[in-house]
Amino acid sequence: MSWDTVLATAGLVVVIAPSLLVLAFCATALFTRQPSERLSARLTQAAVLAGLLASSLVLFGMLTTGNRNVIVELGEWVSLHPDETGEAYHFHLKFVFDRLSVPFVLLTFILVGTVGAFANNYLHREKGYGRFFALYSLFLLGMVTAILAGTVETLFLGWELVGLSSALLVAFFHDRTAPVQNGQRVWTVYRVADAAFLIAAIAMHQLVGGGDFAALTGEGAWPYAQASIAPGPALAIGLLLLIAAAGKSALFPFCEWLPRAMEGPTPSSAVFYGALSVHLGAYLLLRVSPLIQQSVPLAASIIALGAITAVYGAVVTRAQTDIKSALAFASLTQVGLITIEIGLGWQYLALIHILGHASFRTLQLLRAPSVLQDHQSLENALGGRLNAPKHRSDRSRLSRVLYRFAHRRGxxxxxxxxxxxxxxxxxxxxxxxxxxxxxxxxxxxxxxxxxxxxxxxxxxxxxxx
The missing domain is CATH 1.10.287 (Helix Hairpins)
Structure with missing residues (x-):
C-alpha cells in the first residue's frame, strides 16, 4: 500500500469520525429517551481517539514523504442553474491537509478530548448531560469541517455548525433568563458575520468561477501561494471576510458577545471561547493570507482592527470583578495580537500564537471554578489576606477616565x-x-x-x- 493511499484513508477517517459521532447521538435520541452518561462519554472518547490517531498518521506521513498538501475529495453534492457554457453554482466537498490545517486539527482533537473528559465529571448527574455531549459532538464536526475545508462552501458549512452549537451551549441552562438572552445575542452577532461570509462566497464564485480556495489564493502550499486576482477585488472580498472573522472572533466592535458567552457551562466556555471557536476567525484570515498580501489597504485594516481590539481588551480586563469575564477579555487581547500578526504577514508566528494561547487559556478556564475556593483556603491557612488591594487617592484624571471606560466596557x-x-x-x-x-x-x-x-x-x- 502506497503512502498516498494511507494518507487519503487516514484523512477520510479524520472527517468521518466526528460525523459518525453526530449520527450516533441522533440515533440514540431517536430510539432511546436519553443516552446514558457512560454511553455519551464512550462515544465521544472513541470518535476523538480515532480522529486524533488518524490526524497524527497524516502528520507522520507528510513529514516522511515530504508531501505538504494532502487532498481528500468527496465529490460534488449540489449543482444549481447551469448556463449555456455548463457553469453552475455547485457544492464541492473537499478537504485539505496542509501546514495550517494539520496542527489546528490536532489541537482540536486534543483539546476536545481533554475538555470532554473534564466535562464527564463536571456535569455528572446534570439534567442536560446528554444534550451537552450531543451539541459538543456537533461542535467537533463543525470545527473539523471548517479547519480542513478546501472550498468556501465546505468552510461555510463548518462555520454554521460551530455557530449553532455555540449559541445553543450558551443557552444551555435555559431555565434561567440570562443564558437564553445571551445565547440569542451571540446568535445575532454570528448572523451578521455569516451574512458577510455568504456575500464573500458569492462574490468569490463570480470572480473566480468557483469556491475552491486554490482558485482564490493561488496554487501552491500554504503560506507560499501567490494570489492571482487584482488588488481591488482582493480588497472587496477581504473586507467581507474580515467582517466575518470579526464577528466569529469577537474583534472590535463585536467584542461584547464574548463575556456574555460565559453563561454556558465551564467546559464549553473553555473549549469554545478560550481555545477553538474564538480563534476560528483568525484561522479564516490565515487561510486567505495570500489574498491579504495582495492588498495593502486590506492588510492595514486588519492590523488596525487587531490593535483596537487588543487595546480594548487590555483596558477592560483590568476592571472585571469575576474571573470568567476577566479571562474572556484577556482572550480578546490575545486574539487582537494574533490578528495584528496576520496583517503583518507573520503567518507562522500567528499559528504558533494560536496553538499556545488556546492550550493555556483552556487550562485557565477549566481551573476557574476552583480558583476562588483555593484562594480562600490558602488565606484561611495563612490567617491573612493575600495581595491586599492598595488604596490610592492620587489617581490622575486619565486613570479615572480609563477606569470608567473599562467598568462600562466602553x-x-x-x-x-x-x-x-x-x-x-x-x-x-x-x-x-x-x-x-x-x-x-x-x-x-x-x-x-x-x-x-x-x-x-x-x-x-x-x-x-
Whole structure:
C-alpha cells in the first residue's frame, strides 16, 4: 500500500469520525429517551481517539514523504442553474491537509478530548448531560469541517455548525433568563458575520468561477501561494471576510458577545471561547493570507482592527470583578495580537500564537471554578489576606477616565443597539409590513384584502421604513 493511499484513508477517517459521532447521538435520541452518561462519554472518547490517531498518521506521513498538501475529495453534492457554457453554482466537498490545517486539527482533537473528559465529571448527574455531549459532538464536526475545508462552501458549512452549537451551549441552562438572552445575542452577532461570509462566497464564485480556495489564493502550499486576482477585488472580498472573522472572533466592535458567552457551562466556555471557536476567525484570515498580501489597504485594516481590539481588551480586563469575564477579555487581547500578526504577514508566528494561547487559556478556564475556593483556603491557612488591594487617592484624571471606560466596557452594547440593531430592526419591520400589504393587494378584495393595501405615495412608503 502506497503512502498516498494511507494518507487519503487516514484523512477520510479524520472527517468521518466526528460525523459518525453526530449520527450516533441522533440515533440514540431517536430510539432511546436519553443516552446514558457512560454511553455519551464512550462515544465521544472513541470518535476523538480515532480522529486524533488518524490526524497524527497524516502528520507522520507528510513529514516522511515530504508531501505538504494532502487532498481528500468527496465529490460534488449540489449543482444549481447551469448556463449555456455548463457553469453552475455547485457544492464541492473537499478537504485539505496542509501546514495550517494539520496542527489546528490536532489541537482540536486534543483539546476536545481533554475538555470532554473534564466535562464527564463536571456535569455528572446534570439534567442536560446528554444534550451537552450531543451539541459538543456537533461542535467537533463543525470545527473539523471548517479547519480542513478546501472550498468556501465546505468552510461555510463548518462555520454554521460551530455557530449553532455555540449559541445553543450558551443557552444551555435555559431555565434561567440570562443564558437564553445571551445565547440569542451571540446568535445575532454570528448572523451578521455569516451574512458577510455568504456575500464573500458569492462574490468569490463570480470572480473566480468557483469556491475552491486554490482558485482564490493561488496554487501552491500554504503560506507560499501567490494570489492571482487584482488588488481591488482582493480588497472587496477581504473586507467581507474580515467582517466575518470579526464577528466569529469577537474583534472590535463585536467584542461584547464574548463575556456574555460565559453563561454556558465551564467546559464549553473553555473549549469554545478560550481555545477553538474564538480563534476560528483568525484561522479564516490565515487561510486567505495570500489574498491579504495582495492588498495593502486590506492588510492595514486588519492590523488596525487587531490593535483596537487588543487595546480594548487590555483596558477592560483590568476592571472585571469575576474571573470568567476577566479571562474572556484577556482572550480578546490575545486574539487582537494574533490578528495584528496576520496583517503583518507573520503567518507562522500567528499559528504558533494560536496553538499556545488556546492550550493555556483552556487550562485557565477549566481551573476557574476552583480558583476562588483555593484562594480562600490558602488565606484561611495563612490567617491573612493575600495581595491586599492598595488604596490610592492620587489617581490622575486619565486613570479615572480609563477606569470608567473599562467598568462600562466602553458602552459597546448600548452603542451597537442604538446605531446598528435598532435601525436594522426598524428597516426589516417596515419591509415586512410593506411585503404584507403587497401580498394583500395581489390577493385582491375577493380574498379579504383591502383595496388600499399598498401605500399610495412615497411618503407613506417611507413611513413604513
Amino acid at each position: 458602552q459597546l452594547d448600548g452603542t451597537m443597539d442604538r446605531y446598528l440593531v435598532t435601525p436594522l430592526l426598524s428597516l426589516f419591520s417596515g419591509c415586512q409590513q410593506l411585503e404584507s400589504r403587497w401580498l394583500g393587494w395581489l390577493a385582491g378584495p375577493e380574498n379579504g384584502a383591502p383595496l388600499d393595501a399598498l401605500p399610495k405615495t412615497t411618503a407613506e412608503a417611507s413611513d413604513l421604513l
